[in-house]
Amino acid sequence: MYEVTFQFDNGESVTSFATSGENLLEVARKANVPIDAPCSGNGSCGKCRVRLLAGGLNSTKTRHITDAEYEEGIRLACRSTICDEVTIGVPDIASAYKSRMKVADLSSKDEIKIFEEAKHKVIDADIPLSNTMRVVEVLMNSPTLDDTMPDNERFERALKHEVNSNIARIPYSVLKKMPDVLRSNDFKVKAVIRQTEKDVFVYDIYGIDEKVIIGGLVVDIGTTTVSALIINMENGQVLAKGSTGNGQIRYGADVINRIIESQKPGGQEKLQRAIVDETLNPLIAKMCSETGFDPDHIYRMAVASNTTMNHLLMGINADPLRKEPYIPTFFKTNSLYASDISIHIHPDAHIIVSPNIGSYVGGDITAGTFVSMIWNQPTFSLFIDLGTNGELVFGNSDFLMSCACSAGPAFEGGDISCGMRATDGAIESCRIDSDTMTPQFKVIGEKDTKPVGICGSGIIDLIFELFSCKIISPKGKFVREGERIRHDHYGMGSYVLVFREDAGGEKDIEITEVDIDNFIRAKGAIFSAIRTMLATLGFDVSMIDDVYVAGGIGSGINMKKAVGIGMFPDISIERFHYIGNSSLTGAYTMLLSTQAEKKTYEVARNMTYLELSTVSGYMDEFVAACFLPHTDSRLFPSLEIADQKGEV
Known part of the structure; x- marks a missing residue:
């Protein structure tokens, strides 16, 4: 047995023991040490980077680590095994899980504006804002x-x-x-x-003389990010708002990897502890501590999450979800209480779970669809939730159809070497000078916050700028040379957005051809899903009246640039509306209004689920969409016109 010490940037450390030949990532997981591993240890993402501080490791060198970095002690945890007593440095930068827990400043009207607007939408739909x-x-x-x-x-x-x-x-x-x-x-x-x-x-x-506030907890459990609210159940006032990374991220960036991990001995318990003990309870404690609210005074909870996250939260076997015929244990349940899964609020608090629609369209989409109000409009609307899974709903007050596509974690920074979720230090927008190839960018956080990575909205901007400046080809390959363009010994190109000396981390912030390819696949999945679903109904993109885009990938997507890379259909930009984290907002309305909760169940019952994998031609659509903007340029006529005018 060898002693393995994990040393964190803040000076804290964790000591564990391992046998000779044991995988370092698995040792970290057993010791509850959070190391970001979106690919769940198969060596493809290169994000489980650690630093060898003392002792020895047997490590396989990969393309993700340069010769200079290897000499500095940088290793991939998933490609390292124990052979001696060792001390490992665990970095705290650009990590989906270790990104800092954040409690919002509610003095900012922007933080609560979306929830006030949601209340007005509910009232306008003749749904009373009252509960039991x-x-x-x-x-x-x-x-x-x-x-x-x-x-x-x-x-x-x-x-x-x-x-x-x-x-x-x-x-x-x-x-x-x-x-x-x-x-x-x-x-x-x-x-x-x-x-x-x-x-x-x-x-x-x-x-009789005590002041009593009925607290309610609203939670959106995303595959990458978890967001939460504490509200006053009597008037809907937001008392606290916070977010953090999903602790399950170290078991894989996508739901399939997590389901596979849950099937290992003790796996279901590990995945449940990761979301409950390591994510939700610390977030609740943090919000309550900063606002002085007693968690025992939270008497009701609403959860909106995808179908897999719902199962893993409850400790229910999720394996049937990934196997044909893809049947979940439940779509709807009203039998869950806080004490059942050890949520640290009032033990008798009833947990409302937004209903699932299919194995890959969950309660987060039901909640988002409800608050988007597309079910209450005669015109045809498209609702898109950009997350690890891309989920879509199309319809109006007469019908609704939904589907899901495997976009991967790219929209939330996963599968991107410099990617991170939309939190402090993330580049959320950028422009590139076509002549000098010099970038300008905006970083989330205070004025002097140094960039440590790039979030989803920033990646959309960056790829659009690289393409429009003719720095990359329609296939995402670098075709220009310059100070910021590099090629490794494998010949793979990259663009340096921020040099190491100006960044808040240990390395340059750059985007590689592999990153760009991953993102092109993600945006291709969205566009091909839109086209396939519309074709199934006998529609085309010209018949879309409004597009509602949701997801916490940044403060707002530049819709023109998203169209420019072929992620969204080429319709009038005025028809696009970014509505933020609609899953959280929808769960908020469900908790606040009993009638809104019932209406959400009704919306779920009336929604038809389309399994894209069973639709002939979908894969052809997907392959055609894996191009900038698309292999068929006729689908994007406005881009050709803009290019002729020199506006792109």
Whole structure:
């Protein structure tokens, strides 16, 4: 057995033990050390970079590490095995998982604007903004020798009279604190309840003079990123907002790799712990700490996530999702409570799960479709959610059709050597001077924040600029030379966006031909899915009235540039609308409004799911779309006109 020490940039360390020949990435996973591994250790992404600080490793040199970097001790964890006691440096840069947990400053109107707009949309659709949760005062007579009714019966009788209900349910958590709260408040209390036509459920009791806020938790579990809100259930006020990387990322960037990992011994428990113990609970604690809100006062939770994430969250076997006929354990469930999966909020908090539609179209899309309101419009609209899976919904108030395509993690920075999610230090937009090939860019964060990587919206900009400046060919190959153009000993070209001395990390921020190819495949998956779904219905792109684009890939996509690389159809730019994280916003409306929750279930029931893999011609469409902008230039007439005018 050898001692393996993992040293972090902040000075902390973790020590584990391993046998000779054991894979370093697997050792890190067993020790709960977060090393970004989007390809789940198959050596293709090159992101599990670590530094050999002391001792020895058996490491295979790959194209992802230069000779100079190898001499400096840089290794790939997935291509290294233990042969001695060793100390490993784990970097904290440009990582989808280790990107810093962030709690938003709610004094900024931009942070809450989208949720205020969502409330107005719900009201405009004649859906009331009310739910079954409320606070009531319960007044009782104190017991005497002549009135010896037990506390729970005394409380139940008064509560049922107050709310006009025949049945009241009191859980153990309330029963335990009841004698003290009643007596310290002279049998005059407030109760947090959920009231339905059938009964009233008591979540908590307080003293009559205490200020009580009914907290609700909204969570969007993305494959790469997790976002959350704490809200006041009575008025919809956003009390806290935060985001972090999904702790499951080190088990693979996509759902298939994670499902495969979950099938290994103890795998389901590992994947569940990664999302619950390492991601959700720390994020909840952080938001509550910074706002002074007690997590035990969160009495209801809404979750919107894809079908696989839902299964892994609950610790349910997800393997049937990846095997024909691709059947999930559930589309809809109302039987989940916080205590069932150890979420650190009130143990009796009911968890609302936005309903899934298919094996690869989940509750995040249902929630997003609801809040986009395309189901409430007579015109034809296209809803696109850009994430690790690209999901699409097309239709109007008469019909809805959905499908999913395997876009991969490129839109969220995965499979891109300099990629990262949209957080501090990410380049989110850029321009390139056609003559000098010098870039200008915008970085997320404070004014002097140094760039450490590039997020999805920035990658779209960068590839468009490289193509329009004729630095790369329609196949994504470099065709110009200059200070910023490099070629490795394999002949692969790259463009340096930020030189090492100006970056916030240890290396240049560059995009390679492999990166560009990965992104072309991702955008090709989106465009070919759009064309295939429309063709199945007998439509073409000219019949699209509006396009709603969702996903947390940046503060906003430059739609003109997205069209310019062939990701979106060539229709009027005015028809495109970026609506941000619609999954989170949709789950927010579900939590706040009981009728919105019911309507979301209805939207899911009325949606037809198209399995693209069964559609003949889809692969031909995909191959044709893996080009800038497309092998058929007639599909993008506006680009030819702009090129002739010198506007591209």
